Each structure stands twice: as C-alpha cells, then as structure tokens.
Amino acid sequence: MKGLSIRIISSMESKKPYIAMMFIQFVYAGMALFSKAAIGAGMNPFVFVVYRQAFASLALTPFSIFLERKKAPRPSFCLLCKIFFVSLFGITLSLNLYYVALNNTSATVATATTNTIPAITFIIAAFLRMESITLKHYYGVAKVIGTTVCLSGALVVALYNGPAVKMNWKSSSSFHHHQTGHISNDPSPPSNSSPKAVDSVKGALIMLSANTVWSFWLILQGPLIKLYPAKVHLTTLQCWFSCIQSLIVAVIFERNNPSSWKLGWDIHLLSVAYCGIVVTGMTYWLQAWCIERKGPVFIAMFTPLALVITIIFSAFIWKEQLHWGSIAGALLLIGGLYSVLWGKNKEELTNTTTEEDIQNDAKTKEANELELIDAERQLKCFIE
Known part of the structure; x- marks a missing residue:
C-alpha cells in the first residue's frame, strides 16, 4: 500500500510541469482575447501598454525586494543604461507594436503569429553567429526547413483569407463590430482592395515586426543576465523602464485626448490588470520553474496550444468568423515550429x-x- 502511494505521488509530481504549461497557454490565450476585447471596446493601444506595464511593475516589485534583496548587486550607471535601452527596444517597442497590430487584426491571428518567434530568433542568432547552420546534418536541415515553413505560414496568415468556414450563428455582440481581418462577421472573404483586408494585412505585418523585435530582446537577455544575474530584479527594472518609456510614447500620441486615460470597472481595467499581474507576474514564475525542471524546448513545444484555445474561444464565445486561409497558415506555423524545435x-x-x-x-x-x-x-x- 505504501509503495502504491509513493508511485501515485511520484506520478503526480512528474505531471506538474505539463499541468503548469497547459495553464500558461490558457493564460496567454486569455491575454490575446482580453486585450482584443479592450481595444475593440475603444481603449487606446498606447495607453493599454502603459497600464499593463504599471500593473506588472507593481506586481513584481515586492517579489524582487523580498526574494533577491540580499543577493542582488547594485547596478552601475553603465549597466542601468544598457537595461534601459534593452527595455526600450525589446519591451516598449514590441508591446506597442503588438497592441497597434491587435487593433487591426484578430486575437487568433495575433496568437498564430507568435509561433514565428522561435524561427525568427533562430534567423537572427544565425546572422549574429550565435547559432550554427549546417546542412551536413539532418538536424540542420530540419531547422532550415522548419524556419522556411514557419515564415511561409506567417505570410499565409497575413496575406490570404481564403473561403470562410461556415458557422451556424449570427454575431450579436457589439464587440464584433471592432474585429478586422481574418476573423469577421461577413461569411464571404473580404476583397483584397477593401479597407478591412488592407487593415488585416497591415495588422499581421506589424505583428510580425513586433515578434521580430521581441526575438531580438530574447537574444539580448542572455548577455544581460550574465552582467546582472538577479533575474527577478532585472525583470522588474525592465518593467519599470518600459512603463516610463511607454508613458512618454502614449503622452506624445494621446496628448489631445485625456479621456483615453480613464479606467472604469469594465473590460479595460480587467484586461490591463490581467495582462500585467497574471501574464507578466504569475507566468514568469511558472515558466522559470518549468524551464528548470524540463528545459526551454519543453516550454516552446506547448506554444501552439494557445492558438488552439484562442480559436475555440473566439469561435464559440465571440462568435467570430474563421477562414480556411487562417487555418492553413496556422498549420504551417505549427509544423514549422516543431521542425525547428526538433532540429534544435x-x-x-x-x-x-x-x-x-x-x-x-x-x-x-x-x-x-x-x-x-x-x-x-x-x-x-x-x-x-
């Protein structure tokens, strides 16, 4: 009986990383859905980033103080400047691009294009000679083919709608009035010359730009952590810097619209609090724990799950119209992603x-x- 109990406990322990990663993907899917809901309801993308980073900074600060108060070294002025510019380029620029893109496309497209991040990171790292490309070995071929397929899928998602997937419902929520791109209320695919199609392509391309900037930021984290190994402190500093930088950006773009800064007890407040506290705060710890237990490849393998969750919730809750072009592009993205991960x-x-x-x-x-x-x-x- 005792041996059986030990085996059950051991089995439960081994399943914890899988449960944690599934929870994280639900959180990421929720980020895209809640963010799209808030922006679709009229919240300014630049203001959204400011509030999100403010919530994230406030959520992380107590942990950085209590967990790394003794071992965190005092950063020099030169190091603070480096952290400032990495935050500006990586977090501030990528988040503002992400939410501007989300204003022009759907949550499904936003989640789909995030699957390009490993491929884009691989390309950048290869150009910087941080990653090797060799066609003499099968794993090198798998990485190159996977990268090509992944980026092809991203272009399909961005540029091709295809016929609509026939749904037996009519949209009744005002939220759908703000949806654009591959997800729409019109059962027929939009014309390439229509404003909606143009906005959709623009949104998807801006989203790919955001992913490219984010990939640069991921690469820069390695050297930065070597200079400042207190990870929680480093993350908190970057959140505060990006909050201040995003505030300046938002003031520049929204200086004549003070009403855009108002937060009420509505989807706006819920979305920024969710993205700041749950996404940035909670998932940081869970991902760090999973990486320590299973490694980074294990983490990346769960990325497509967020896309599946987003598609399901978008279709059945928001009653959004799905197109076969989006599905084909998403399948290419997922196939390319797993090819890159397998080769790596x-x-x-x-x-x-x-x-x-x-x-x-x-x-x-x-x-x-x-x-x-x-x-x-x-x-x-x-x-x-």
Whole structure:
C-alpha cells in the first residue's frame, strides 16, 4: 500500500510541469482575447501598454525586494543604461507594436503569429553567429526547413483569407463590430482592395515586426543576465523602464485626448490588470520553474496550444468568423515550429554526446598515461 502511494505521488509530481504549461497557454490565450476585447471596446493601444506595464511593475516589485534583496548587486550607471535601452527596444517597442497590430487584426491571428518567434530568433542568432547552420546534418536541415515553413505560414496568415468556414450563428455582440481581418462577421472573404483586408494585412505585418523585435530582446537577455544575474530584479527594472518609456510614447500620441486615460470597472481595467499581474507576474514564475525542471524546448513545444484555445474561444464565445486561409497558415506555423524545435533538440543532444565522448576520451587517455607511468615505476624498481 505504501509503495502504491509513493508511485501515485511520484506520478503526480512528474505531471506538474505539463499541468503548469497547459495553464500558461490558457493564460496567454486569455491575454490575446482580453486585450482584443479592450481595444475593440475603444481603449487606446498606447495607453493599454502603459497600464499593463504599471500593473506588472507593481506586481513584481515586492517579489524582487523580498526574494533577491540580499543577493542582488547594485547596478552601475553603465549597466542601468544598457537595461534601459534593452527595455526600450525589446519591451516598449514590441508591446506597442503588438497592441497597434491587435487593433487591426484578430486575437487568433495575433496568437498564430507568435509561433514565428522561435524561427525568427533562430534567423537572427544565425546572422549574429550565435547559432550554427549546417546542412551536413539532418538536424540542420530540419531547422532550415522548419524556419522556411514557419515564415511561409506567417505570410499565409497575413496575406490570404481564403473561403470562410461556415458557422451556424449570427454575431450579436457589439464587440464584433471592432474585429478586422481574418476573423469577421461577413461569411464571404473580404476583397483584397477593401479597407478591412488592407487593415488585416497591415495588422499581421506589424505583428510580425513586433515578434521580430521581441526575438531580438530574447537574444539580448542572455548577455544581460550574465552582467546582472538577479533575474527577478532585472525583470522588474525592465518593467519599470518600459512603463516610463511607454508613458512618454502614449503622452506624445494621446496628448489631445485625456479621456483615453480613464479606467472604469469594465473590460479595460480587467484586461490591463490581467495582462500585467497574471501574464507578466504569475507566468514568469511558472515558466522559470518549468524551464528548470524540463528545459526551454519543453516550454516552446506547448506554444501552439494557445492558438488552439484562442480559436475555440473566439469561435464559440465571440462568435467570430474563421477562414480556411487562417487555418492553413496556422498549420504551417505549427509544423514549422516543431521542425525547428526538433532540429534544435537533436543538435543539443548530439553536441552533449560529443562533449561526453571527448571527456571520456580524455579520461581514458589520462588513465592510460597513469598506468604507463606506474608500469615504468614498477619496471625500474624490478631492475634496481
């Protein structure tokens, strides 16, 4: 009985990372849906970013104080400048682009295009010589093909609607009046010359730009963490910097519209609080824990789940119209993503095995040399 209990507990422990990652993907899907609802209801994208980062900063500050108060070093002025510019380029620019794009496209397209981030990161890292490209090995071919397929899927999502998936409902919510692009109330695909189609393409391309900037930010995090290893402090500093920077951006664009800053007990407040506290605060800890337990590839493999959740909720709750072009592009995105991840995983396993072989060869060589020295010693003693 005791052995059975131990096995049950062990089985539950092993499933925790899977449960955590599924929860995280639900959170990310909720971010796209709530954000689109708030912006569709009239909230300004630039103001949204300010409030989101303010909530995130306030949520993370207590944790950074209590958890890393003693081990966090005092950053130098030069380091603060680096963190400031990384925050400006990575968080402020990418988030503002993301929400401007979301104002011109659907939550489904926004979630779909996030699957391009691993492929874009791979391309940037390859140009910076931080990632190797070799067609001599199957894993190198898988990464190149996966990247090509992933970006092709993104272009399909951005530029091609295709025929509408026939649904047996009519939209009745005012929220749908603000939807644009691949998700629409019109059962027939919009004409490429229509304002809606133009906005949809513009929104998807801006979203890809946001993902590109975010990929740069991900690459810069590695060197930055080496300079300042207190991760929670670093994240909190970047949130505060991006909040201040986004405030300046919003004031520039909305200086003649003070009413856009008002928050009431409505979807606007719920969305910014959700994105700031739950998305930035809670998922940070869960993802860090999952990476520590299972590694980064395990985390990335769950990314398409957020797309599936978004499609389901968009179709059945918001009663949005789905198009076959979006589905085809999403399938290409997911297929390309898994090809890149598979190739990356195989490359890491091969490199690890090679390093172990080199270490084993070095140990064997050292052992043989010691045996030879010992044998020479014994021979010398015998002769004497």
